[in-house]
Amino acid sequence: MKKSYYITTPIYYVNDIPHIGHAYTTMACDAMARFKRLDGYDVMFLTGTDEHGQKIEKAAHAAGLEPKAFTDKVSQNFRDLAKMMNYSNDDFIRTTEERHYKAAQHLWRELLARDEIYLDKYAGWYAVRDEAYYGEDELTDGPNGKKIAPSGAECEWVEEESYFFRLSKWGDRLLQFYNENPDFILPHSRRNEVTSFVKQGLRDLSVSRSAIKWGVPVPNDPKHVMYVWLDALTNYMTAVGYPDTQSDAYKKFWPADLHMVGKDILRFHAIYWPAFLMAAGLQLPKHVFAHGWWTNEGQKISKSLGNVINPHELIEAYGLDQTRYFLLREVPFGNDGDFSRAAMIARTNSNLANDLGNLAQRSLSMIAKNCGAVVPKCGEFNQADHVLLNKAYGLLDHVRREMDVQAFHKALDAIWLVIGDGNRYVDEQAPWALKKANPERMETVLYVLAETLRCVAILVQPFMPDSMGKMLDQLAVPDEARDFTLLTKEHALKSGTPLPTPSGIFPRFVEEVKE
């Protein structure tokens, strides 16, 4: 049986227009999901939309719509984003779906039955923007006497009847769990902020709202709706069949291998979620990875500053695969990063047009011109040939190690080192000069280049599926011969295989000169 791999994105608040931040989180998951599929795993890759809560209720009313009609309309924006970015998600969940109500309410009943939930009254601070409760000690004074959360969100005072989850009793168990599973929170540099929050002592968590209507109804108490984070986190189980824990999907995919999240929502995923699951007697996800945030030309991205980066515009200006590549290559994954046009253009031109584009273009056009448009004949390999090919065949192990810890930039770096070696090999071997003097050797050199390109293109597929698909077409590699088991010399290109006419894959980006 195939090994399974379950990866999730956060589910996005539907009221926002999809921007680079959303595209980034899902892009990282898409690269992981595609990588694992090519590496022989049965993958479940989930994304979707978070549609309940006070924030959405407010946004719907501001748009003059009932929340249901509003969310039906705007959740489409996120499906469109997934399509536009060529994400390979296997499912798209909406928390307003029937299957999700069933799952969320079941989890509630489980928690209630285990006496993990009790009815009381909440009096404290709430930030609608974050849909989060904050303790007085966490807040600072803002202008107009407002209280401000560490995230910068404004808080309001809330007093309402509320159900509480006994979070306070799970602190020690959580700390023990982090200790026993040192890779649960990734990158490791983020562990401290979680453990110190838990060590300060956890307060019981309000898990229902009675002042708002838009949410999953609390079973047997229609005055309350579930707190949106308890509802939202459950989506990860809904999608694999919960509450049917005997279903094939659940047995195969739960617990999830990786929840990918932004650093702002780590607390919910690394504290609340495992506590809910432990309390319900369910298995905990294996890893939570918190990535950094993008700024735009050095500034925080926000609607009010009007500097939101729309992925659609990036694709229009620079190309789809160029955008996908840039997002995961420019910034070490886990760190914050800055978007700038200059960086985007520099990356596209140097790594794609120059390094990879040139290697492919030079090799394939020489083959088309000088080898009768078939995979060249392959003579005896010399030392230089062996060195390059061994590096190409050796890449998978290295890239896999980096991908397993979501070091996308390092995985790409490793591949680009071989691309650099390939370009140096062309210069050193100078196949154009061999044409007359030693045509056999010229064919061997071009063969080595084509074979190196095959390995590179197969490995880069998770990041740039369309372009690498084209490159593999140009090498006449059939669709069924593009997974990682084919990355060995036993599956090398066969001399004499007809090749289609090559064409450039990565054009150089030329800045329009304004008159």
Ligand code: MSP
């Ligand atoms: N609905 C919650 C998640 C619930 S998961 C059970 C939520 N949604 S969100 O739409 O506000 O944010 C979704 C993701 O987008 C978060 O992981 C967040 O970190 C990410 N980003 C939003 N802006 C971002 C940047 N400027 N840069 C990088 N990612 C950022 O939170």
